[in-house]
Amino acid sequence: MVELNKFSSRHLKSWNSIFKIVVVIFAILLVQPFMGYKPEVRNSITLVNNTGNEIYASIVWFKKKEQCWTSAGWYKIPPYQKHRTDLADLDLGSNTMYVYAEDRVHKTSWTGNAIFAVDNKLPYFKILFADQIDNKKPTRKFSMQTVGQGDQEYIFK
Numbered sequence: 001m002v003e004l005n006k007f008s009s010r011h012l013k014s015w016n017s018i019f020k021i022v023v024v025i026f027a028i029l030l031v032q033p034f035m036g037y038k039p040e041v042r043n044s045i046t047l048v049n050n051t052g053n054e055i056y057a058s059i060v061w062f063k064k065k066e067q068c069w070t071s072a073g074w075y076k077i078p079p080y081q082k083h084r085t086d087l088a089d090l091d092l093g094s095n096t097m098y099v100y101a102e103d104r105v106h107k108t109s110w111t112g113n114a115i116f117a118v119d120n121k122l123p124y125f126k127i128l129f130a131d132q133i134d135n136k137k138p139t140r141k142f143s144m145q146t147v148g149q150g151d152q153e154y155i156f157k
Contacts, residue, residue: 045097045147046084048155049077053103055156060098060116060130060142061087071116071130073100074123077156084151098142101156110156112143 047057058073075083087097098116102109117137119125133139145154 043087043147043149044084044151045087045099046082046151046153047075047077047099047101048082048153049079049101050155050157051103052079053106054078055101055103057083057099057101057156058118058140058142059085059100060114062096063128066128068129069116069131070126070128071118072124072126073118074125076123077101095146095148097145097147097152099145099154100140100142102140109140110143111141114142114144115139116142 045059047059049055049057055077056074057077058071058075060069060071062068063070072085075085077083098112098114100109100111100116100118115133116130116139117127117133118130118140119127120138127137145152
C-alpha cells in the first residue's frame with residue numbers, strides 16, 4: 001500500500017506541473033492581443049501567365065533596408081502557370097511596385113512608362129538602385145502597380 005501512494009504522489013506532481021504549464025500558455029495567448037503584438041505579414045507577388053506562351057517576368061520594388069529601387073528577374077513562367085516570390089523587404093509605405101514581362105519567342109511584351117535597369121543574363125538577376133540608369137545595363141519600361149499587404153497577384157493576358 002505504501003508503494004501505491006508513492007506512485008500516485010509522483011504522478012500527481014507530474015500532472016500538477018503540466019497543468020501549470022498549460023495555464024501559463026493560456027494566459028500568454030489571452031494577453032497577447034493586448035500587448036501590441038502584431039504578427040509578421042508576408043508580402044509577396046504572384047505573377048500569373050494567362051497566355052499560351054512561355055514568358056519571362058521582372059519586378060521592381062522599393063527595398064527598405066538599402067533605401068533603393070530594386071529590380072529582379074527573370075522569372076520564367078510556363079503557359080497558364082504562376083510564379084510566387086516573397087518580398088519581405090517591400091516598403092508598403094510607397095504602395096507602388098512595377099512589373100514587366102516578355103514573350104521572347106513571339107517578341108511581345110507587357111510594358112509601361114517607368115524605366116528601370118535589368119540584366120539579360122538567365123536565369124536570375126537582382127539590381128540595387130535600378131532607377132539610376134547608365135549605359136552599362138539594358139533597360140525595360142515597367143508598368144506601375146498599386147500594392148497592399150499580403151499576397152499581390154498580377155495577371156499577364
